[in-house]
Amino acid sequence: MPFRISRLGYVEVKVLDLDDALDFYTNVLGLHLVERVGNKAYLKTWDEQLAYSVILTESDSAGLVRAGFRTVDPEDVDYFEKKLKQYEVPYEVIPEDYKRGKAIRFTIPSGHTFEIYYDIEIPGNFLPKESPDPWPRNLKYDAINPPKIDHMLITAPDPTKTIKFCEEVLEFRATEYIVNGEGQPVAAWLYQARQQPHDLAIIPGREKGLHHFAFHISSAQDIYHAADIMVMNDVKIDWGPGRHGITRGAGIYFFDPFGNRIETFGGYTAYLFDPGAKPIIWTEETMGRGVFYYERKLVETFLTVYT
């Protein structure tokens, strides 16, 4: 079966004040403001080819509004529309959005709003198309400047059901599971065409919960550089710099000024997964080491703190 979704394309996240949010997301995180439109701001990372990957929306609470997944080919959007019909999942067709064409929008069993789309403007990254250097020279030197959006971790009241939905209907494939005593997956790390450890991960928790969204960081030096910048700007670090057993990625969990958790995720230590290979299994006994490899236990905020 071919991959029909390429990757996590964008996340829309609620913030309590758009001015303060933009100060943090552009000056500390180092995202580029594409445009501010009404109560929303569209942002992208320097190596993002597509129009944007983060949407900030001013609201009275923090948390996730929606996540968009981009298909590999245009006809894949129709494929998933048929699939949703087949599984009797209600959906809306959204004809267009900012710099984007048609999307199908639906709610997954955990209450999160997902969109699947193909058409979006592709202005390119911050490098020339012809004979580019490896990185742009005009980035803010004291910002984190992650190159790409990486993945998102959400919480689900019935994680087993949500995992099954994402696998069967959305055709995510699992790299790793945490299984309970009955062998049922209660947490999953799910991937698509990029074959990175995850585009989407699911753990138990409240419905509609956003545990974190993550940006790719390319080296150990960059992870520590990111940590330095967080401390210089008095950013609340939740965990790290550390390493996950699951995915093998190195990372830092930290909070935006409204309590949304973000991760800078070190893909450089993580694997690329062979399609068809069997998922890796963790148990409730070993999951502490799985999530936080060096600490070998869950930090108290992991299952109790999210927006």
Next chain:
Amino acid sequence: MQNGVFKIRLMPNDIIFTCKPGETILDAALRNKISLPHGCTKGGCGICKIKVVGKVDFGRVSKNRLTDEEKEKGFCLSCRAVPLEDVEISLIDGSKLDESFDYKRYFSLIFGSKTVL
């Protein structure tokens, strides 16, 4: 007493500590080595919800984590609440804050749902 410096009394532990002008209840507690529960520290996650008797500035908080009704009923998020007079605080179930404090149990108390793992 200096303007903005107020006494915070943690019950039923009956510990009294003071906040600096403009300091949140959580920052004052942590500075005094009192481990009040806390998570994001930005008013977004709600795990630092406590009861408060006395006037506070509730600060910028997510409305779905601290509703207007909860504010009237005497709840606040300690990470954002700044005392405006001497206040008395307690965990939301009135239990003593000690080594047996359990984040998962407190999460269930606040959100009415249990963490499964």
